[in-house]
Amino acid sequence: xxxxxxEHADVSNPRLYxxxxxxxxxxxxxxxxxxxxxxxxxxxxxxxxxxFADIMKVELDHGTYSSDQSLGGIQIADxxxxxxxxxxxxxxxxRHTAQRRTxxxxxxxxxxxxxxxxxxxxxxxxxxxxxxxxxxxxxDRVSTELTAMMLATLFDFPWADRRxxxxxxxxxxxxxxxxxxxxxxxxxxxxxxxxxxxxxxALWKERAAQPPKFDLISMMAHSEATQNLxxxxxxxxxxxxxxxxxxxxxxxxxxxxMAMIEHPEEVAKVRADASLLPTLVSETIRYQTPVIHMRRxxxxxxxxxxxxxxxxxxVVMWYVSxxxxxxxIEEPERFFVGRAKPRHHLAFGAGIHRCVGDRLAEMQLRxxxxxxxxxxxxxxxxxxxxxxxxxxxxxxxxxxxxxxA
Numbered sequence: 001x002x003x004x005x006x007e008h009a010d011v012s013n014p015r016l017y018x019x020x021x022x023x024x025x026x027x028x029x030x031x032x033x034x035x036x037x038x039x040x041x042x043x044x045x046x047x048x049x050x051x052f053a054d055i056m057k058v059e060l061d062h063g064t065y066s067s068d069q070s071l072g073g074i075q076i077a078d079x080x081x082x083x084x085x086x087x088x089x090x091x092x093x094x095r096h097t098a099q100r101r102t103x104x105x106x107x108x109x110x111x112x113x114x115x116x117x118x119x120x121x122x123x124x125x126x127x128x129x130x131x132x133x134x135x136x137x138x139x140d141r142v143s144t145e146l147t148a149m150m151l152a153t154l155f156d157f158p159w160a161d162r163r164x165x166x167x168x169x170x171x172x173x174x175x176x177x178x179x180x181x182x183x184x185x186x187x188x189x190x191x192x193x194x195x196x197x198x199x200x201x202a203l204w205k206e207r208a209a210q211p212p213k214f215d216l217i218s219m220m221a222h223s224e225a226t227q228n229l230x231x232x233x234x235x236x237x238x239x240x241x242x243x244x245x246x247x248x249x250x251x252x253x254x255x256x257x258m259a260m261i262e263h264p265e266e267v268a269k270v271r272a273d274a275s276l277l278p279t280l281v282s283e284t285i286r287y288q289t290p291v292i293h294m295r296r297x298x299x300x301x302x303x304x305x306x307x308x309x310x311x312x313x314x315v316v317m318w319y320v321s322x323x324x325x326x327x328x329i330e331e332p333e334r335f336f337v338g339r340a341k342p343r344h345h346l347a348f349g350a351g352i353h354r355c356v357g358d359r360l361a362e363m364q365l366r367x368x369x370x371x372x373x374x375x376x377x378x379x380x381x382x383x384x385x386x387x388x389x390x391x392x393x394x395x396x397x398x399x400x401x402x403x404x405a
Contacts, residue, residue, distance in 0.1 A: 085236030254285030
């Protein structure tokens with residue numbers, strides 16, 4: 001008689017990530033049932049894909065595993081009916097390809113080279129302005145400020161209002177069930193995003209009436225693929241660009257600092273050998289894994305990891321688990337600078353939906369860590385981090401630290 005499959009914890013519970021207690025549950029899934037069907041959850045039945053190789057199979061087969069909004073999109077939670085906000089990450093080719101191609105030039109290597117000096121000067125100013133011998137919030141003073149400045153540059157958004165971009169990012173990803181959520185209902189979320197649409201719409205009209213410029217609003221206003229977006233798609237696309245240009249980097253800057261404080265021996269390696277700095281960047285991104293999961297929907301009956309996946313099934317790729325997969329990454333639970341393949345991780349996704357701004361995120365982190373190490377700052381944690389209540393973004397909302405003079 002065959003023994004029944006073991007009951008596994010529902011890893012979709014946002015509390016696991018707020019309490020940072022997710023790792024042992026995924027370790028067990030990878031070991032016992034790496035493609036596991038959760039028959040019952042608050043989000044309906046779904047498959048958990050927890051090993052690196054299986055996640056890559058799903059990522060690279062967009063014909064079988066769809067991101068399309070009409071089938072459910074990219075999150076384990078379906079967007080409320082009639083309130084969906086389509087964007088190109090929630091599309092399959094060819095629409096996905098055309099819209100992504102519109103914005104990709106802003107993070108092309110030549111433009112990144114042009115922006116490096118500006119990013120460095122801003123980073124230097126932010127670090128030099130930090131207080132000494134008093135507790136402050138690293139997330140607010142450094143991670144959020146640097147990413148808000150970057151977003152304002154990418155959009156050519158009014159500089160004094162740059163924190164609105166961060167606020168809209170928080171609104172877009174908020175779990176309304178959290179006691180400290182920035183919005184408490186879908187109606188409140190939509191009202192805030194409508195305000196965003198009004199402001200972005202006014203800038204859009206200005207840019208559309210001017211010759212094309214090299215900012216995201218102008219690029220979309222002048223592209224055939226994006227210049228006539230319906231309102232909900234307009235909101236969804238700006239939400240995607242704001243979240244994508246903010247959360248991966250912001251939370252890697254915060255989680256990365258925590259890892260460096262907790263593993264001074266790894267930072268010492270970089271101080272002794274500056275050529276290791278790119279591996280420090282990649283390791284902070286892997287170790288934090290700011291996007292917890294991505295979801296796909298099966299377009300046909302298929303097989304994955306020995307399991308029969310039915311057409312219409314919800315398939316969830318847990319990046320946090322793939323980046324801790326012992327069969328793909330040596331000592332994955334260890335924060336380790338100097339890995340042989342430091343960019344061998346899933347934090348940016350893979351395939352046609354790989355993060356379009358991955359190189360920009362890496363450059364921002366490289367400059368921050370370079371400038372931080374130059375200053376030889378004695379930074380200590382002054383309390384525990386406040387983590388985001390979310391099963392989608394592994395976010396750090398606040399991180400109290402102190403710099404000893």
